[in-house]
Amino acid sequence: PSRAGSRPFIFLLPQSGPPILIVHTGREREARGYSWVEEIRTYHALSRAPLSEIIEALHDVGLLQGRVGAELGAEESLDVPVGDFLELRQRLPGVRFADAGPALWPARMRKSAAEINCVREACTATARAYALTFEQARAGITEADVARLMTVASLEVGSGSPWVII
16 A cells, blocks of 8 residues: 555554554555455544554554564654654553664565566556656646646556656
């Protein structure tokens, strides 16, 4: 799934046992379609982190005490409001949150053959979409027009939902 912003995806990977993915109800279908995680839980709140659901999941895997890794370092993002994270820390006095970056980055650098193939296909589709966009762009059109051209071109070459910065 893409970055969720005000409706964060929360991924809980315990040291033992299956992982848990917590998603907004509006993103559940996407999560089930794209994720390999079997246990997908949902929440309804908007513009807030699903604190009760996070605490329940941590309870279910026995993590109400001890150290919990989270994306707290450079080039990482919790994707939850700071106030919500501070409240979560307050509601979990037995948990010490630590930067999981040293464990996450090496894992993110390793790619399976299938992942490498997906990256190649994405790069090929993106290059094709840029080529189509540049073929149609003309002097005098607005940035919004170029973004629209790129969006349409991305869809035409088989990309998913494009995210365009012009």
